[in-house]
Amino acid sequence: MxxxxxxxxxxxxxxxxxxxxxxxxxxxxxxxxxxxxxxxxxxxxxxxxxxxxxxxxxxxxxxxxxxxxxxxxxxxxxxxxxxxxxxxxxxxxxxxxxxxxxxxxxxxxxxxxxxxxxxxxxxxxxxxxxxxxxxxxxxAEQEVIVVPANSRYTTLKQLMDDAKANPASINWGGGSAGGTDQILVGLLAKAAGADPKAMKYVAYSGGGESKAALLSGDLTAGVSGASEFKDLVATGKVRALAVSGTTGVDVGAGTPAPTIKESGYDVELMNWxxxxxxxxxxxxxxxxxxxxxxxxxxxxxxxxxxxxxxxxxxxxxxxEAVAFFKSENERITGVLGDIGLAK
Missing domain, CATH: 3.40.190.150 (Bordetella uptake gene, domain 1)
Known part of the structure; x- marks a missing residue:
């Protein structure tokens, strides 16, 4: 939804x-x-x-x-x-x-x-x-999955276990519908054995809005580029559960966050x-x-x-840029179809 x-x-x-x-x-x-x-x-x-x-x-x-x-x-x-x-x-x-x-x-x-x-x-x-x-x-930037500091979720596996068992219990939030953030949620759901179409995802037109919603408790988890949440991670207001690249990166906490793969899910995605x-x-x-x-x-x-x-x-x-834009259009259209966001 x-x-x-x-x-x-x-x-x-x-x-x-x-x-x-x-x-x-x-x-x-x-x-x-x-x-x-x-x-x-x-x-x-x-x-x-x-x-x-x-x-x-x-x-x-x-x-x-x-x-x-x-x-x-x-x-x-x-x-x-x-x-x-x-x-x-x-x-x-x-x-x-x-x-x-x-x-x-x-x-x-x-x-x-x-x-x-x-x-x-x-x-x-x-x-x-x-x-x-x-x-x-x-x-290109890694995506990061964060939860409020007072969240009971301390690992990505805990979050995805609940997302699989009861999709309606998890409110995901991030950028625009069909964008990198929602694509990542869908890929995570598939990797965890959940139905991507059942994930509750709220799309925002700017990072400021999604941050406010996360801090107010409207969202269970936020997804965005690592740079967008680094200030909240650094001040301890949110906790980074995982990043979406090949290696862990520090998104503000002083130590690298684990990758999604290290957390047990075969997913990698970079937001270019x-x-x-x-x-x-x-x-x-x-x-x-x-x-x-x-x-x-x-x-x-x-x-x-x-x-x-x-x-x-x-x-x-x-x-090189012309060829890349063309290939990405074909790739992302295919991914969106796989997770039910495109016909």
């Missing part, structure tokens, strides 16, 4: 010390845009608008604001960077705005990721992710995030945006951000 509540290395040397990127545009537009370009492209030439298609406090918002800080503090560009939020429907409202209202505007970029791939499917979005212009994947641009931009504009993100990825500021946020470096740009 689902309740929805509103809510950069290969081209790092390019213009490495020049704030304003100037690239020669050659060939046809491979970005899906419909305008040709010739001659040099200066970028950016005005304020860069970076959309987080979710409410403040969540993973996309944190990623967008971390990019903003690295770009400006590192003086990687000589223009301002503005972050704004367009929450709703697993990011598909923001995607719709990017594809329609922002079409052809190379100074409009959007953070997206695995959650949006699933959201397009589960929300039956009329606007598809392949209508946007792929730029890069930038990070990336950057897309609107359709209708030129090949030269796409190349200039990609070079800027390459430059960001190679910067010391961004390396520090990865360490501070405990994000994995998951960088793919250019044709």
């Amino acid at each position: 689902t309740t929805i509540r509103t809510g950069l290395r290969r081209r790092a040397a390019i213009a490495a010390s020049v704030p304003l990127l100037v690239l020669a545009a050659t060939g046809c537009n491979k970005s899906g845009g419909d305008s040709a370009a010739s001659g040099p492209v200066k970028y950016p030439t005005k304020s860069l608008q970076l959309m987080a298609p979710a409410a403040p406090g969540g993973g996309w918002d944190i990623t967008a604001r971390s990019m903003q800080k690295s770009l400006t503090d590192g003086k990687l560009i000589d223009q301002s960077v503005e972050v704004y939020n367009v929450p709703g429907a697993a990011g598909t409202l923001g995607l719709s705005q990017l594809v329609t209202k922002n079409r052809g505007d190379a100074h409009q970029l959007m953070v997206m990721g695995l959650v949006m791939v699933g959201g397009v499917v589960t929300n039956k979005s009329p606007v598809k992710l392949d209508q946007a212009t792929p730029i890069a994947t930038i990070t 995030r990336g950057i897309v641009a609107p359709p209708g931009i030129s090949a030269g504009e796409k190349a200039a945006i990609t070079a800027l993100v390459d430059k960001l990825h190679a910067s010391e500021q961004w390396k520090q951000t990865l360490a501070q946020q405990k994000w994995d470096d998951f960088y793919k740009s250019g044709d």
Whole structure:
């Protein structure tokens, strides 16, 4: 039952010390845009608008604001960077705005990721992710499963035993319906021998809302990216039961949380995030945006951000990013069907 509540290395040397990127545009537009370009492209030439298609406090918002800080503090560009939020429907409202209202505007970029791939499917979005212009994947992050500090659950096995025996007794909460968090709950249920379709999952449009619900007692367990709960884990308000990667990581308690596999369930899942641009931009504009993100990825500021946020470096740009986006769309659609969230 689902309740929805509103809510950069290969081209790092390019213009490495020049704030304003100037690239020669050659060939046809491979970005899906419909305008040709010739001659040099200066970028950016005005304020860069970076959309987080979710409410403040969540993973996309944190990623967008971390990019903003690295770009400006590192003086990687000589223009301002503005972050704004367009929450709703697993990011598909923001995607719709990017594809329609922002079409052809190379100074409009959007953070997206695995959650949006699933959201397009589960929300039956009329606007598809392949209508946007792929730029890069930038990070991957482990998911973490947490419970309030006063919860009787001290291990993931205890929680999943009850979820299997009495699914209605466990209120799960996390990000948008069909996103990484709910996919993880479904995969856990399958691994534990429970019915994924019977799991009670409450979907929130931003991390701030799910945190409040967890602390108020509305939720039995919360699921999100490790960076989103690290403050609550560090202050002792919630307890981390397990993380979803191949190795345990410290999500704020001072010691690594066990992995889901170490807890007895054959499940691994990483929440990746990336950057897309609107359709209708030129090949030269796409190349200039990609070079800027390459430059960001190679910067010391961004390396520090990865360490501070405990994000994995998951960088793919250019044709590699295009191929990855396509393969992920196919994979996640299949997973959603397996757990009853897609036809």
